[in-house]
Amino acid sequence: MVEQLTLVNENNGHVVALAGNPNVGKSTVFNQLTGLKQHTGNWPGKTVGIAEGTVEHEGEFYCLVDLPGTYSLSSNSEEEEVAQDFIQSEQSVATICVCDATSLERNLNLVLQIMQMSDKVVVCINLIDEARKKGIHINIDKLQSLLGVPVVATAARQNEGLDDLMVALSDVVVGDIKMNPYMKEALASLSDDPEENTKALLDRATVIADDVIELDNEDYNRRDRKLDKILTQRATGLPIMILLLVVVFWFTIQGANVPSDALAKMFSTIGDYLNQFAHYIHMPEWLRGALIDGVYNVLSTVISVMLPPMAIFFPIFTLLEDFGYLPRVAFNLDSFFAKAGACGKQALTMCMGFGCNAAGVTGTRIINSPREKLIAIVTNNFVPCNGRFPILISIITMFFVGSSVTLGNSLKSAFMLAAVVILGVFSTFWISQLLSKTILKGIPSSFTLELPPYRKPQVGSVIVRSIFDRTLFVLWRAMVVAAPAGLVIWVMANIMVGDQSILALITDTIDPFARLMGLDGTILMAFILGLPANEIVIPIMVMGYLSKSTLFEFESLDQFKQLLLDNGWTWLTAANTILFTLYHWPCSTTLMTIYKETKSHKWTWVSFLVPTIMGIVVTMLTTFLAHLFNLV
Ligand SMILES: Nc1nc2c(ncn2[C@@H]2O[C@H](COP(=O)(O)OP(=O)(O)OP(=O)(O)O)[C@@H](O)[C@H]2O)c(=O)[nH]1
């Protein structure tokens, strides 16, 4: 029995499945038609769940369901099963099969499989603009008559042909146009044996593709192949990857510095006015303290520290994603992951982790083997997410580089940040290997990761999209957490038990343990209270120190460094804080996502404990060694 999907379908529209191979533009078609914002990008396997949205066409409502991409419908993976079940179910009245015009033959294979299951199919030949550019001509009319179902050419990103697609869809759904009966018979009369059937469909797809395609130039993929040679060869692939990492970080650090300072100054000026206003209206001191010293200060630090780097990092990352670089990263790292007994696709989920570890964990659904999926989930936290970058950047800059903004300094910071990230990547390999040798034993499965064609990213829309969909989203999430956290910490710093505040009491209690790790009670406390979001670790640290020495305005890194030095920081404290930022528990959102993905308390705990224990051990070790050799 096929399990039904729960759809909202609020307008009670005709339910239509949107299926196709991975990375052919299904979500782009979906987004254009429904006005929604499913994740799109140039690598196979982005859509992992199910999204639905409504389109209206000539007074009729259609409920489109964006399915994960599948190469076939033979239920090899969770995602294929979802797609197959849905297409076959009574729920969907028709299927739009989206195809990549630049690799029609393989796509037609899936079209034919779908046509065997349902006789209401519209074929959408997408990416037609790319095909044109490569000199691939497809005779759409002929294809339509050979397939016996409506065929429409589209360039979804440019919104070309989508009206025609809706007309064809309404012909099929409302006009009740079915597949050509001869075709239906031909497909039904293929063999009952699944293997022979698959082969027959493949043959047929080849024949049809040969019949409708005309090439200007047989060698249309030459440029891609040349570029791939450089980007994925052993000798050049890895160095270019590391170089790119440094360049991206350098842009982020260099670019973020000035706006960060400007924002901090602006917030501090506004803070002064707010204070004056509070005095003017005779606001009670406890309320003023809670609102301005607590909520407002934490919020403004979070914004000024986080917004500029994110607004630079996310767009660059998205540009690389749309260009098609991420699958090349996976390709380059594949052998390392194989050696570690894990899956090469883990490189993709690792890349997603740079933005947000929770997103990376959800992304692990592209990994078919449950064992390898768990490895990817447990180790995802080893790449620092966007909430942790600001901590790393500011401490590296203050303690190891020098805070004046010069080209050399920002380059040095970028190198060090890249080194920390590479350390995280190596830790991913080590821990993956450890897991696959111990609690997650097994042989790594083989898979074919497709290298999609390079696509020219649309710079303007990428910037807009990454700022609105990602930057502001992440910032908003951080702020929602930061405001109450600011309040809580202010209250803790101001409620006295005896002659000590609660905050001081707790930090003093955990201080001895933190010292063993080369940290102090306040730092460890900031990490603990930062469980809801790493973004608030720095503001909490600042408030923790301030509750001892007041009169501080976060206007520049130099002042911040002074505050830290006054509280006994040395280079060792800084180094350990960096290490602990890299290795500690995932934030609560990520933990919740891990639980949702694994449905297991045990694996959620493992994901919590592995990086945490590693962080404690590593920092204790560096502290021990530093003291042993009298380095501090
Ligand atoms: N040039 C061009 N690019 C397109 C077109 N449609 C989509 N793209 C790009 O192709 C890439 C893949 O698009 P998606 O919509 O994410 O593909 P998908 O089929 O949903 O992919 P999965 O969910 O991973 O299976 C993105 O970078 C899109 O911007 C098009 O018509 N022309």
Ligand SMILES: [Mg+2]
């Ligand atoms: Mg998609």
